[in-house]
Amino acid sequence: MIRINNIKMNIEHTEEDLKQKCLNILKRETAESFQIVKRSVDARDKRDVFYVYSVELKVADEERIRETKEVVKVEAERFVFPRSQKSFEKKPIVVGAGPAGLFSALTLVRSGVPCTLIEQGKPVEERVKDVASFFESGKLNPLSNIQFGEGGAGTFSDGKLTTGIKDERVRAVFETFVEFGAPREILYSGKPHIGTDRLRSMIKRMRAYLIQNGCEVRFDSKLTDLLIEESWLKGIVVNHTETIETDHLILAMGHSARDTYNMLYQKGIALEQKNFSIGVRIEHEQSMIQHNQYGSFAELLEPTDYKLVSHLENGRSVYTFCVCPGGYVVGASSEEEMVCTNGMSEYKRDGKNINGAILVGINREDFHSDHPLAGIYLQQKLERDAFIVGGGNYYAPCQRVADFIQNQKTTEFGSITPSYKPGVTPANFHEILPPFITESLKEAILEFDRKIKGFAAEDAILTGVESRSSSPVRIVRGEDMRGSIEGFYPIGEGAGYAGGIVSSAVDGMKCALALIH
Secondary structure (H helix, E strand, O other): OEEEEEEEEEOOOOHHHHHHHHHHHHOOOOOOEEEEEEEEEEOOOOOOOEEEEEEEEEOOOHHHOOOOOOEEEOOOOOOOOOOOOOOOOOOOEEEOOOHHHHHHHHHHHHOOOOEEEEOOOOOHHHHHHHHHHHHHHOOOOOOOOOOOOOOOHHHHOOOEOOOOOOOOHHHHHHHHHHHOOOOHHHHOEOOOEOOHHHHHHHHHHHHHHHHHOOEEEEOOOOEEEEEEEOOEEEEEEEOOOEEEEOOOEEEOOOOOOHHHHHHHHHOOOOEEEOOEEEEEEEEEEHHHHHHHHHHHHHHHOOOOOOOOEEEOOOOOEEEEEEEEOOOEEEEOOOOOOOOOEEEEOOOOOOOOEEEEEEEEEEOHHHHOOOOOOHHHHHHHHHHHHHHHHHOOOOOEEEEEHHHHHHOOOOOOOOOOOOOOEOOEEEOOHHHOOOHHHHHHHHHHHHHHHHHOOOOOOOOOEEEEEEOOOOOOEEEOOOOOOOOOOEOEEEOHHHHOOOOOHHHHHHHHHHHHHHHHO
C-alpha cells in the first residue's frame, strides 16, 4: 500500500477529484484500491479554508515509487481476534452494556468464549421511551434513563469518537462500529461522531450479533452483591434474590452507578478517590460558532465545534468538554430529586444551538474527606441543590452569561432559547456552586471570549449542573487488570480507567483478551 499524506483539497471537491490528484502524484492511471484514512479541515486562515487528507492506494509497480516525506509505503494491518487459549467451566459474566461491557462480550464471543452480559437497565428501544417520557413529563425511571440502559450513557450523547489513546485496537473499534451500521466516514474523519439516532440502531445490531454467537444478554438484571470466599470470587447476586456462579466477573459499570460503588465499598473492594470535574453547559447559536471558525466558508462545511482550555492563576484548570454542535442540553439525572445535565446531538447536527460543558477541575483536597466515595457525595450535594433551585420538578437552573458575570439572578432569556428538557428555571449559579467553581468559570468564560469572539455574549446561557463527566472513584486494579480479589476485573469509565466511548471500548477489549490468555 502507498500512503499519501497532507493532500490539500478545496472545500467543494469531489472524491473523484481527490483520487485523481493522488494518481497524478504517483504518476499512475489507475488504482486497485483507494481508501481515505484521515480527513480534517484547516481553518487557520479564514480566507483560505481547505480539507487535508491522508489516503492509501494500491497501485501497480509500487516498488518503483520513491518514498518522500508525504509518500510512504505501508503494510496493511488489521486486528485479528485470537482464539481463546483457556476453557471456562463457568461462563464469564460481564456487568454493564455500555461500550466497555459490549466490547468485552464481543471480544469473548469472537474468541470462542460464551459469556453472559447483564444490564440493570432496559433494551435501547424501551430505554428511548423512558427517556422521552422523562423529557416530556419529568417522570424519572432510576433504572432506565440517560445514564442507565443498553449502550450506556454514550447512547444519549453526540456519539463522539475522538480519543487521545494510542492503541492498535482503536481501529478495530471503529471498524466494528461501521460493521454494525455506523457511517463509514468515522474511519477517516478528524472529528468522528455517530450521533445519538444512529447509535441506537447500531447498538441493537450489536446485541443481535452477541446473542447469535453465544452471549446470553439479560436486561432488568441489577448486580446487588458479590459472593466472595477467601479473596476469591465465587459468584454474584442479581436483583437481591438470584445467585449466579462464576469465577470471572468483568465489571463494566458506568460512572453513575453510585449504589454499586457503595456495595463494592461494603464488600471491602479496594477503591480510591479520583480527580474529576464539575461545571455547567453553555449554549450559543451554532451559526455564531460556525462563522467564527470558518468565516465565509461557514455555510459550505458541516457543523463545527470548539476545544478550549484555561490554566488560571488560582491553580485551577477550566476546559470545554463534550461539545455538541447543532445539539441539545438534556436532563441526565439517574437518582430521584437530583438534577444534572449532558449534551446530545443527532447525526446531522442540525439543531439551532451548539452546547458544550465548561468544567472546573476538582482535586481530592476539595472533598474534605478521605472516604473513597467522597467525590460522589460532593456530586450528590450539588445535584440536590440544583434540583431544589430548579423548582423540584427536574427543571434545571439556567442563567444568562451576562447575569452570571454580574452575579445576579436571571429573570428572562434573550435571543438564545434554552434547549434543555424537561425544562429550565431562571436562576443564579452563584447560589448553587461553590465560589471556587463560579469564580473559575467566570474567569475562563471571559478568557475564552478572547479566543472565540461572542463566547461570553450576554444572551449565551448556562444550564447545570454538569457533574457526570467522569467518575470521582477508581476501582483499584493491577497491570493484569485484576481488582483486589481474584476473578474480579473492573473496567471502563466507571472503574476510572477510560474517558469516552472509544477508550472504554478498548479497555473492554484489553480485559477480555487478558482473560483468555
